[in-house]
Amino acid sequence: MPLEHSGEIDADASDDLYRIRHSLAHVLAQAVLEMREGATLGFGPPIQDGFYYDFVLPKPITEADFPDLERRMRRILKKGQRFYQEELPKAEAFARIDEMGEPYKREYAEELCEKNGLESLSFYRNGPFLDMCEGPHVDTAKDIPRDAFKIRSVAGAYWRGDSRNTMMTRIYAWAFEDKATLDAHIQAYELAQERDHKKLGRELDIFTIDNEIGRGLPLWLPNGTVIRDELEKLATELEFADGYQRVATPHIAKQDLFYRTGHLPYYADDMYPPIEVLEETEHGDVVKEAYVLKPMNCPHHHKIFSSSLRSYRELPLRLAEYGHVYRFEDSGAVGGLLRVRGMCMNDAHIYCTEEQIASEFRNVIALYDRAYSILGLKDYSLRLSCWDPEDPQGKNKYVDEPEAWESSQAVLRDILNELDLDYVEAKGEAAFYGPKIDVQFPTVTGREESVSTVQLDFAIPKRLDLKYVGPDGEEHVPYCIHRAPFSTHERFVAFLIEHFGGAFPTWLAPVQVRVLTVSEQFDVYAQRIVNELRADFVRAELGSTSDTVSKKIREGTTRKIPNLLIVGEREMEANEVTLRRYGIREQTTMPFETFKEKLRETIDTRALSFAL
RNA sequence: GCUCACAUAGCUCAGGCGGUAGAGCACUUCCUUGGUAAGGAAGAGGUCAUCGGUUCAAAUCCGAUUGUGAGCACCA
Numbered sequence: 001m002p003l004e005h006s007g008e009i010d011a012d013a014s015d016d017l018y019r020i021r022h023s024l025a026h027v028l029a030q031a032v033l034e035m036r037e038g039a040t041l042g043f044g045p046p047i048q049d050g051f052y053y054d055f056v057l058p059k060p061i062t063e064a065d066f067p068d069l070e071r072r073m074r075r076i077l078k079k080g081q082r083f084y085q086e087e088l089p090k091a092e093a094f095a096r097i098d099e100m101g102e103p104y105k106r107e108y109a110e111e112l113c114e115k116n117g118l119e120s121l122s123f124y125r126n127g128p129f130l131d132m133c134e135g136p137h138v139d140t141a142k143d144i145p146r147d148a149f150k151i152r153s154v155a156g157a158y159w160r161g162d163s164r165n166t167m168m169t170r171i172y173a174w175a176f177e178d179k180a181t182l183d184a185h186i187q188a189y190e191l192a193q194e195r196d197h198k199k200l201g202r203e204l205d206i207f208t209i210d211n212e213i214g215r216g217l218p219l220w221l222p223n224g225t226v227i228r229d230e231l232e233k234l235a236t237e238l239e240f241a242d243g244y245q246r247v248a249t250p251h252i253a254k255q256d257l258f259y260r261t262g263h264l265p266y267y268a269d270d271m272y273p274p275i276e277v278l279e280e281t282e283h284g285d286v287v288k289e290a291y292v293l294k295p296m297n298c299p300h301h302h303k304i305f306s307s308s309l310r311s312y313r314e315l316p317l318r319l320a321e322y323g324h325v326y327r328f329e330d331s332g333a334v335g336g337l338l339r340v341r342g343m344c345m346n347d348a349h350i351y352c353t354e355e356q357i358a359s360e361f362r363n364v365i366a367l368y369d370r371a372y373s374i375l376g377l378k379d380y381s382l383r384l385s386c387w388d389p390e391d392p393q394g395k396n397k398y399v400d401e402p403e404a405w406e407s408s409q410a411v412l413r414d415i416l417n418e419l420d421l422d423y424v425e426a427k428g429e430a431a432f433y434g435p436k437i438d439v440q441f442p443t444v445t446g447r448e449e450s451v452s453t454v455q456l457d458f459a460i461p462k463r464l465d466l467k468y469v470g471p472d473g474e475e476h477v478p479y480c481i482h483r484a485p486f487s488t489h490e491r492f493v494a495f496l497i498e499h500f501g502g503a504f505p506t507w508l509a510p511v512q513v514r515v516l517t518v519s520e521q522f523d524v525y526a527q528r529i530v531n532e533l534r535a536d537f538v539r540a541e542l543g544s545t546s547d548t549v550s551k552k553i554r555e556g557t558t559r560k561i562p563n564l565l566i567v568g569e570r571e572m573e574a575n576e577v578t579l580r581r582y583g584i585r586e587q588t589t590m591p592f593e594t595f596k597e598k599l600r601e602t603i604d605t606r607a608l609s610f611a612l
Numbered sequence: 613g614c615u616c617a618c619a620u621a622g623c624u625c626a627g628g629c630g631g632u633a634g635a636g637c638a639c640u641u642c643c644u645u646g647g648u649a650a651g652g653a654a655g656a657g658g659u660c661a662u663c664g665g666u667u668c669a670a671a672u673c674c675g676a677u678u679g680u681g682a683g684c685a686c687c688a
Binding site for chain 2: 061261267329430518519557
C-alpha cells in the first residue's frame with residue numbers, strides 16, 4: 001500500500017507520543033467493545049496526528065456516539081491500568097486468539113508466522129482488554145493525558161486495504177502530548193478547511209458543478225476561466241522557450257486505436273463507453289464504427305509523430321497541447337476539482353533517442369522548477385514510481401519487458417540522484433508503459449495527491465510502430481517522455497486555490513484591480529481609470545456605486561481582489577489613486593501613471609507581491 | 613464501487629415529536645453622497661432533492677433513487 005494514501009507513518013516506535021497514540025488505540029478498542037458486544041478487531045495503529053482502529057461492528061457507530069465513546073475512554077484512562085506485554089509460543093497464541101474470538105487477528109497471526117517464520121507472538125493486556133500487538137505501549141494509562149485526544153471521524157475501510165475483503169468501520173482520533181497541542185491542531189485543521197477549493201471555488205465564483213451536466217464535469221465560470229487562461233499562457237511561454245511545438249487534436253478517436261496501444265481492454269472501466277455510429281464505406285457498405293472519448297492525449301500525439309517520415313535530425317520532437325481527456329472515475333472517487341471525469345491536461349510528448357532521454361528529463365525537471373518557483377510552490381515531494389514485478393495483475397498491469405523496466409527506472413533514478421533531489425521510491429505506482437516521477441502536493445486536509453508527472457514510455461511507440469531514420473540510415477523506435485507540469489487545469493487550479501487561500505497574485509487574479517469611489521460624484525474619474533487600465537489589458541472594474549466606502553472595502557476584501565484603488569476628491573484633484581493591497585492595511589497614494597507602470601511590471605513579471 | 617453521515621431560498625443555516633415554512637447575506641427598488649471591513653427602508657425569492665408508502669393530512673414518519681461530504685478501494 002502506498003505510504004501517502006494510508007496515513008501510516010514510519011514513526012520512531014520508541015517515541016513517547018507514538019506509545020501514547022498506540023495505547024489510546026487500545027483504550028478506544030476497549031471502549032468500543034464495551035459499547036458493542038460482539039465487535040471484532042482489525043488493526044489499530046498510530047498515525048500522523050493520532051490513531052485509528054478498525055472494527056467489524058454488530059451495530060454501526062456514528063458521530064452521535066462520539067461523546068459516549070470519549071466518556072468511556074476517559075473512564076478507562078482514569079483507572080490507570082498497566083500495560084503488560086506477554087510473549088506466547090505459537091500454539092498457545094493461536095489458542096488464545098481463538099478464545100478471544102478474533103478471526104481477523106487470527107488471519108494476520110497466521111500470516112505473520114508463515115511469512116516471517118515467527119515462533120511466538122506478542123500480546124498486550126491492559127485491564128480486561130487483550131490485543132495481539134507488537135507494542136510498544138506506555139507503562140500505565142497514567143502516562144496518557146486524558147484531555148489531549150478527540151474522536152475525529154468514522155469511515156469505512158477494507159480489511160487489509162483490499163476491496164475484496166470485508167468493509168470494516170474505522171474510527172479516527174486525534175491525539176497529542178497535551179491539550180494545548182491538540183487544540184492548536186484542531187484550530188489549524190479548521191482554519192485549513194476555510195481554504196478548501198470547493199468552498200472558495202463557490203465563494204469566488206471560480207467553478208460550479210451542475211447535476212444536469214453530470215458528476216465530475218465542472219463548469220468554469222468567468223473567474224475560473226481567467227485563471228485557466230493565465231496558467232495556459234504561462235505554460236505556453238515556458239514551453240515555447242524550451243522548444244516545444246503546439247498541436248491540437250480531437251476529443252474522440254476510434255476505439256481500435258486504444259486496443260492497439262494496449263489501453264483497452266484493461267482500462268475499459270475507466271473510459272466512457274464507446275459511441276457507435278453507422279458509416280458508409282466507399283463501396284457502399286454500411287459498417288458499425290465505435291468511437292471513444294480519449295482518456296489521454298498520447299495516441300493522438302503519436303499519430304502526429306507518425307504522420308511523416310521522421311529523421312533523427314528532428315529529434316527531440318516536443319509536441320504540446322492543453323488537451324481535453326475524459327475518464328470515467330468511480331463515483332466514490334469524484335469530488336470537487338481534484339478528481340473529475342472531464343479534464344484539460346497540460347500535456348506534451350517528447351520523442352527522442354535513447355541518448356537524449358537524460359538531457360530531456362533534466363530539461364523537463366528544470367521547467368517544473370521554473371514553473372513552481374513562479375507560483376511560489378515549495379511544499380511538494382518527488383516520487384519515483386516503479387513497476388511491481390510481483391503484482392498479481394502482472395502482465396495486465398505492466399508491459400511485460402522486465403529489462404526495459406529495470407533500465408528505464410535506472411535512468412530516472414540516476415537523474416534524480418545526479419540532480420541531488422530528495423525522492424521516495426514507490427513500487428507499483430508506475431504507468432503500464434513505463435516508470436515515472438510524480439510530484440506530490442498535500443491537500444488542505446493533509447492528504448497527498450499526485451499533481452504533476454514525468455513519465456518514460458518505452459512501450460507504446462513500438463506498439464504504434466513509431467520510427468525515425470537514424471544516422472545509420474536504419475529505422476529506430478523513439479522513446480517518448482510524457483510530462484504535465486501544470487497537471488490538469490482542474491487539479492492544478494484546485495491546488496492553487498488552496499495554496500493561495502483564494503488570494504491570487506495580481507497576474508493570476510480574475511479581477512486585478514477594483515476601483516472604489518468615496519462617493520458617486522467621483523464615478524466619472526473612477527470610470528476613466530478603469531477604462532485606461534482595461535485599454536492596457538488589465539482586468540479592472542468599477543466597484544458598486546451606491547454603498548458606503550466601508551462596505552465597498554469589505555466587499556473588495558472578501559472577494560480577495562489583490563488591488564483596491566480608492567478615489568475621492570483628493571485623488572481626483574491630483575490625478576492620483578490610493579492603493580490598498582489585499583491583506584495590507586497601510587495604503588499608498590501615488591500618481592495614477594505611477595500605479596499603472598508598477599502594475600504593468602507586477603503583471604509582466606508575474607510577481608507574487610506588488611512591485612512597489 | 614464500498615461504509616457512514618447529510619440534502620430546507622443563489623449562499624450560510626434555523627425550524628418542524630404530522631396540520632403545506634423562517635433568519636442573515638446576496639438580489640431588485642427607494643432614501644442616504646458617505647474617506648477605510650456590513651448606513652436605512654421596502655420588495656421579490658422555496659412542490660423543504662426526486663419517486664413511492666403509511667395517514668383525514670407528509671416538508672416532518674418509512675422505503676427506494678439521485679446528489680453531496682469524509683474515509684476506504686481505484687487513479688493508464
